[in-house]
Amino acid sequence: MSTQQKTAETAIPVDQTKAAIRTRLADLRSAGASIALVPTMGALHEGHLSLVSVALANADRVVASIFVNPKQFAPGEDLDRYPRTLHADLQRLAEAGAHAAFIPATEQMYPDGFQTSVEVGELAAPLCGRSRPHFFGGVATVVAKLFTQTRPDVAVFGEKDYQQLLIIRRMARDLDLDVEVIGAPIIRHEDGLAMSSRNAYLSAEERARASVLSRAIRQAAEAIEAGAKPAAALEDAKGMLRAAGVADIDYLEARRSDDLAALADGDGVEARVFVAAHVGGARLIDNWPVRARSKS
Amino acid sequence: MSTQQKTAETAIPVDQTKAAIRTRLADLRSAGASIALVPTMGALHEGHLSLVSVALANADRVVASIFVNPKQFAPGEDLDRYPRTLHADLQRLAEAGAHAAFIPATEQMYPDGFQTSVEVGELAAPLCGRSRPHFFGGVATVVAKLFTQTRPDVAVFGEKDYQQLLIIRRMARDLDLDVEVIGAPIIRHEDGLAMSSRNAYLSAEERARASVLSRAIRQAAEAIEAGAKPAAALEDAKGMLRAAGVADIDYLEARRSDDLAALADGDGVEARVFVAAHVGGARLIDNWPVRARSKS
Numbered sequence: 001m002s003t004q005q006k007t008a009e010t011a012i013p014v015d016q017t018k019a020a021i022r023t024r025l026a027d028l029r030s031a032g033a034s035i036a037l038v039p040t041m042g043a044l045h046e047g048h049l050s051l052v053s054v055a056l057a058n059a060d061r062v063v064a065s066i067f068v069n070p071k072q073f074a075p076g077e078d079l080d081r082y083p084r085t086l087h088a089d090l091q092r093l094a095e096a097g098a099h100a101a102f103i104p105a106t107e108q109m110y111p112d113g114f115q116t117s118v119e120v121g122e123l124a125a126p127l128c129g130r131s132r133p134h135f136f137g138g139v140a141t142v143v144a145k146l147f148t149q150t151r152p153d154v155a156v157f158g159e160k161d162y163q164q165l166l167i168i169r170r171m172a173r174d175l176d177l178d179v180e181v182i183g184a185p186i187i188r189h190e191d192g193l194a195m196s197s198r199n200a201y202l203s204a205e206e207r208a209r210a211s212v213l214s215r216a217i218r219q220a221a222e223a224i225e226a227g228a229k230p231a232a233a234l235e236d237a238k239g240m241l242r243a244a245g246v247a248d249i250d251y252l253e254a255r256r257s258d259d260l261a262a263l264a265d266g267d268g269v270e271a272r273v274f275v276a277a278h279v280g281g282a283r284l285i286d287n288w289p290v291r292a293r294s295k296s
Numbered sequence: 297m298s299t300q301q302k303t304a305e306t307a308i309p310v311d312q313t314k315a316a317i318r319t320r321l322a323d324l325r326s327a328g329a330s331i332a333l334v335p336t337m338g339a340l341h342e343g344h345l346s347l348v349s350v351a352l353a354n355a356d357r358v359v360a361s362i363f364v365n366p367k368q369f370a371p372g373e374d375l376d377r378y379p380r381t382l383h384a385d386l387q388r389l390a391e392a393g394a395h396a397a398f399i400p401a402t403e404q405m406y407p408d409g410f411q412t413s414v415e416v417g418e419l420a421a422p423l424c425g426r427s428r429p430h431f432f433g434g435v436a437t438v439v440a441k442l443f444t445q446t447r448p449d450v451a452v453f454g455e456k457d458y459q460q461l462l463i464i465r466r467m468a469r470d471l472d473l474d475v476e477v478i479g480a481p482i483i484r485h486e487d488g489l490a491m492s493s494r495n496a497y498l499s500a501e502e503r504a505r506a507s508v509l510s511r512a513i514r515q516a517a518e519a520i521e522a523g524a525k526p527a528a529a530l531e532d533a534k535g536m537l538r539a540a541g542v543a544d545i546d547y548l549e550a551r552r553s554d555d556l557a558a559l560a561d562g563d564g565v566e567a568r569v570f571v572a573a574h575v576g577g578a579r580l581i582d583n584w585p586v587r588a589r590s591k592s
Contacts, residue, residue, distance in 0.1 A: 113555075115419065115466060116416050116471055118414055118415075119413050119414075119415060120412050121412070122411050123411065145472050148444070148471055170412065174411065174441075175412055175444055176314060176444040178444070259409075
């Protein structure tokens with residue numbers, strides 16, 4: 001890959017080594033620019049591009065990283081078939097206004113003898129941490145590295161991966177990485193399905209079926225806001241998923257937005273309804289906010 | 297504690313918060329100074345002061361940290377009785393030429409909600425990792441934090457804690473912390489006992505007995521250098537310990553210096569003989585180099 005892409009309007013410089021991106025960012029920093037990092041695994045869609053917009057609103061220069069991180073996939077998960085669309089990704093990043101891309105090879109991130117991991121505790125235990133026990137350790141490790149490699153002022157993550165967002169914010173704080181971790185709202189298709197690179201795995205029929213996920217968690221969130229007991233609202237939402245042909249539900253739970261503690265009846269705090277379910281060959285996740293309400 | 301100590305000749309500035317030490321070091325750095333960090337748990341002896349000397353030889357300004365890290369003590373270990381000699385420590389650091397001390401409170405390092413840990417894999421498995429399974433995770437976590445808090449150019453650790461030195465060097469490299477981790481030679485008392493803050497736990501009789509540790513590993517190292525099979529040399533050294541009344545041996549092993557792999561017969565690489573043993577109420581460790589030799 002050349003360091004400059006073909007046409008002027010889509011030109012975006014690409015760095016493939018830690019040394020190269022550090023030099024680029026040191027130059028920007030000494031010219032007084034603040035830096036935002038948008039970590040991605042590529043296969044970029046409008047959700048990612050919205051992260052770039054949020055980053056542009058919070059810093060002078062935006063670097064997007066593209067790295068399909070093997071440490072966050074377990075054996076048998078979809079590492080090999082995870083969509084890779086590098087050329088289109090670079091074009092989209094340029095059009096969205098990103099200033100540079102950092103695309104390290106796996107050997108750059110995990111050279112021979114690599115053996116360190118970063119783990120987050122309580123926040124990584126529930127939800128996706130239960131069915132994917134190595135996932136958040138892999139995420140925290142690679143993001144810690146991206147943060148120390150690029151030393152950004154801010155970093156932007158999507159709220160679709162809400163548990164990941166909380167974990168990374170906690171990790172950055174706990175390890176004194178001095179990065180402000182900003183969450184960006186979920187971007188949805190017209191029928192409500194949250195945008196995800198993994199939606200590419202869905203057939204047309206599965207794609208239509210998948211839209212029930214957001215409808216179900218929205219219904220549960222609105223019922224809880226209106227005073228329903230969380231357990232009853234969640235049971236209704238599960239019924240809705242099953243009625244629509246989504247039977248393989250990994251979890252459907254309501255938890256507090258700040259620490260992911262289980263939401264109790266009459267608990268008036270900010271919360272979210274979280275879902276993970278398999279549709280065809282895709283494991284999809286989504287969440288919906290439950291606004292703080294007066295205690296019943 | 298005031299930020300300046302009493303007399304001019306022993307004055308050394310003390311920072312107690314991450315923000316304060318960062319401001320101090322940013323000022324030094326913008327004046328062009330390179331920074332060395334010497335992390336300690338206090339109770340300073342000549343071994344620590346030699347680390348300051350090595351640091352002075354490798355950087356313009358030397359900061360020593362003093363923090364008795366609760367995360368590297370298991371319940372029932374000696375956290376509560378670990379020696380604390382803060383006033384004398386500051387005087388010694390000033391006399392040794394250190395330029396500042398960083399003495400954070402536990403709440404500074406581990407605020408409410410702290411839940412992140414840094415773990416190193418293979419290097420942390422043998423030797424002390426076996427009998428103290430949480431020890432190296434606690435060390436790697438606190439040192440990662442000290443590195444991100446102070447961002448030194450170099451950091452100096454004693455070879456007495458040789459496994460720790462390798463683990464920290466690996467951690468810094470794996471997490472891209474950009475700190476050169478330097479090992480400093482073991483400082484010994486006249487009778488060969490490696491200096492350690494934990495020697496303070498020894499009665500006069502135990503103190504005399506403890507000197508057999510260094511004699512035993514030195515004898516084993518010299519025997520292996522001379523061509524003896526490691527297993528036989530180590531068995532002799534164990535006999536020597538037992539004969540001197542040191543029966544509670546945690547380990548006595550010969551391992552490669554670079555990756556701590558077990559040393560095989562006729563293995564001509566750089567190696568070390570490692571010992572951990574209990575003498576009275578103290579768990580003492582030591583190690584002795586085995587120079588590379590031609591294969592038999």
